[in-house]
Amino acid sequence: MTLAAILAPLLALCVVARGMGFLPVLGAVIAAAMLVDGLAPLQETAAAFVLLFSIGPVWFLTYYQQDRVQERSGPAVPFFALGLMVVLLLASARSGVPLFPAGLCVVLAGLVAVTYRQAMIWQWAGLLTCVNGIMLAGVIEKQVMVVGVAALAGCVISVLGGLYVHRVMPRVAVVRASGRKDADRKGHPVEKRFRGDAPLPSDPVPAFGAERGAQEPPPRSLPSGETTEDADKPAPKAEDDPA
Amino acid sequence: MTVPVFLAALAFAWPLLGAVVVMTAPTMRSREVAVWMAGIGCVLALAVFLFPATGAVAAGWDDDPVQRAGRVMLAFGLLLTVLESRDMADRFLRGLPHVSTALAGLACVTPDPVVGLGILEASLAYGVFVFGRPAGQARAGWALVRTGSVGLFLVLAGLLLPSASPSAGLMMACGIVMLAGLTPFGQPWREENDTFLFLPFAGAALLLSMRLRPHGGEAFDTALVAAGLASVWLTACAGRSDGGLRLFRTFPSALALIAVGARADVAALLFLCGWCLAGGSRSGRSWAARALACFPPGAPFVGCLLLLSVMSDWSWMFTVLTVAGILCAVVRAVPAGGFGQDIWPRDVAGRVACSVLVVTGFLVPLAMMLGAF
Numbered sequence: 137m138t139l140a141a142i143l144a145p146l147l148a149l150c151v152v153a154r155g156m157g158f159l160p161v162l163g164a165v166i167a168a169a170m171l172v173d174g175l176a177p178l179q180e181t182a183a184a185f186v187l188l189f190s191i192g193p194v195w196f197l198t199y200y201q202q203d204r205v206q207e208r209s210g211p212a213v214p215f216f217a218l219g220l221m222v223v224l225l226l227a228s229a230r231s232g233v234p235l236f237p238a239g240l241c242v243v244l245a246g247l248v249a250v251t252y253r254q255a256m257i258w259q260w261a262g263l264l265t266c267v268n269g270i271m272l273a274g275v276i277e278k279q280v281m282v283v284g285v286a287a288l289a290g291c292v293i294s295v296l297g298g299l300y301v302h303r304v305m306p307r308v309a310v311v312r313a314s315g316r317k318d319a320d321r322k323g324h325p326v327e328k329r330f331r332g333d334a335p336l337p338s339d340p341v342p343a344f345g346a347e348r349g350a351q352e353p354p355p356r357s358l359p360s361g362e363t364t365e366d367a368d369k370p371a372p373k374a375e376d377d378p379a
Numbered sequence: 380m381t382v383p384v385f386l387a388a389l390a391f392a393w394p395l396l397g398a399v400v401v402m403t404a405p406t407m408r409s410r411e412v413a414v415w416m417a418g419i420g421c422v423l424a425l426a427v428f429l430f431p432a433t434g435a436v437a438a439g440w441d442d443d444p445v446q447r448a449g450r451v452m453l454a455f456g457l458l459l460t461v462l463e464s465r466d467m468a469d470r471f472l473r474g475l476p477h478v479s480t481a482l483a484g485l486a487c488v489t490p491d492p493v494v495g496l497g498i499l500e501a502s503l504a505y506g507v508f509v510f511g512r513p514a515g516q517a518r519a520g521w522a523l524v525r526t527g528s529v530g531l532f533l534v535l536a537g538l539l540l541p542s543a544s545p546s547a548g549l550m551m552a553c554g555i556v557m558l559a560g561l562t563p564f565g566q567p568w569r570e571e572n573d574t575f576l577f578l579p580f581a582g583a584a585l586l587l588s589m590r591l592r593p594h595g596g597e598a599f600d601t602a603l604v605a606a607g608l609a610s611v612w613l614t615a616c617a618g619r620s621d622g623g624l625r626l627f628r629t630f631p632s633a634l635a636l637i638a639v640g641a642r643a644d645v646a647a648l649l650f651l652c653g654w655c656l657a658g659g660s661r662s663g664r665s666w667a668a669r670a671l672a673c674f675p676p677g678a679p680f681v682g683c684l685l686l687l688s689v690m691s692d693w694s695w696m697f698t699v700l701t702v703a704g705i706l707c708a709v710v711r712a713v714p715a716g717g718f719g720q721d722i723w724p725r726d727v728a729g730r731v732a733c734s735v736l737v738v739t740g741f742l743v744p745l746a747m748m749l750g751a752f
Binding site: 224227228231232233237239240243244246247250251256259263266267269270273274277279281282284285286288289292293295296297299300303304 | 491493494496497500501503504507508511517518520521524525528529531532533535536538539540541544545546547
């Protein structure tokens with residue numbers, strides 16, 4: 137029983153309450169809770185997977201715009217998760233479990249996030265929280281098969297969730313207009329802009345017709361490779377229709 | 380290597396081989412090739428059932444006769460799916476029923492049920508990848524991943540709790556119910572293509588639930604029976620509306636879960652036969668609806684009789700509730716004009732399904748009396 141194992145369920149509640157942002161912290165704390173008891177290969181591998189599943193999706197999401205789904209779930213959801221954790225602790229005490237079931241408390245919090253939150257990113261965070269919790273519980277119980285299956289499930293969820301994000305969400309494109317190249321050379325940083333945002337007053341006003349083609353390169357050649365990829369994809373919002 | 384071991388290995392590898400062959404075949408001939416591969420797979424599964432690799436040869440690998448017979452049902456479900464399908468241009472979609480059946484069979488036979496759960500997750504991932512490739516399907520694919528993964532995590536969490544404790548049993552039962560796709564708790568059924576993945580997936584979940592019983596204890600059994608009863612009674616209450624027909628699709632899996640909870644494995648096997656051959660999207664046809672509604676002759680009818688005979692020893696209250704629920708569901712699920720006159724279906728797939736259902740309904744009690752189960 138370590139401080140990290142006690143902190144993990146609290147951070148999982150933060151994931152339920154606030155979303156994906158707390159996932160890297162949760163992953164770091166769970167990895168610490170795994171490694172503090174010993175440095176067996178199982179613990180090291182599980183900690184590496186936990187860090188991968190916690191930091192990788194958050195890093196991946198920095199390339200995409202925010203999910204703007206309106207949450208209809210109320211503020212009571214984290215308290216529901218807390219109530220479930222208390223019930224689990226009481227049931228474990230009656231079953232004679234000697235240790236505090238930190239991993240299973242994290243799993244419960246993740247399940248609540250998956251079930252009650254409507255935003256896909258939030259549900260993704262909940263599923264990854266479940267993976268982390270199962271891996272922690274598996275390492276504490278020293279069940280290699282459970283850790284392996286949880287790692288497989290984590291890989292599946294990470295990859296399929298990433299594919300979903302890639303297809304549905306618009307990417308953050310770096311708009312680099314030709315008129316700004318000189319400004320970049322002078323030391324002004326390139327502004328990160330969302331696709332579809334209104335142009336800034338400092339943007340060069342595009343001309344029409346042949347004049348535009350003569351003055352500046354076509355717009356598809358201007359942005360970086362990311363925007364070119366976007367042009368190949370089908371319209372992102374076409375995915376939003378409920379199937 | 381002895382012949383039974385070779386047969387067993389070939390039976391597991393055959394659907395994967397079939398998937399490769401079907402995916403590489405030209406579109407015009409793919410259906411014919413798929414029917415041949417699935418048919419040979421059925422023969423292999425039957426051979427494995429009749430000549431099992433037992434004793435030290437099969438050390439660690441499951442050689443329970445009910446599980447072997449369940450894999451025969453999965454193989455016939457694949458044959459029926461292939462017979463019903465048309466020529467498909469998408470290679471991945473063409474190979475999907477073979478891959479999902481192969482992985483479902485492998486999940487049921489692994490020495491550790493936890494590994495079986497991992498194989499099921501891999502099968503789900505492949506299926507969702509194939510379904511989610513066309514434009515507009517990403518959200519549906521994500522819903523399938525989410526529900527399946529929640530079921531998997533619930534079962535894993537239950538396996539990490541102490542054996543035979545109430546919390547472990549409850550968690551595992553909730554997870555199995557979600558994996559088996561029991562309405563209204565389980566997977567959202569959307570299209571006919573879902574049967575490519577979920578008929579074998581849910582069948583494997585039902586077979587795995589039998590192997591999870593030693594860890595789950597009494598709470599697992601009771602929770603499975605309660606969930607099955609809730610689904611049966613919801614089907615009875617929903618009646619002939621669209622929601623009622625949707626609930627009726629998983630009627631055999633609800634009864635199978637009740638049978639697993641009541642420890643009537645052979646009855647669960649007969650319901651699994653009904654699920655693989657008449658469940659899912661096939662439940663709209665008259666012959667399938669008749670079989671699902673436990674009308675004689677057919678495997679679900681015999682399964683009902685076996686289930687009730689075992690349940691009456693287990694709990695009278697649950698038996699009365701089950702009988703009343705089944706009768707209400709059957710009476711209300713029958714269409715207003717009856718099932719129609721076509722008892723013997725006109726298409727080949729329906730005829731194969733009816734034959735297998737009737738033959739299984741006769742042979743399984745016979746094999747039970749001869750001591751095969």
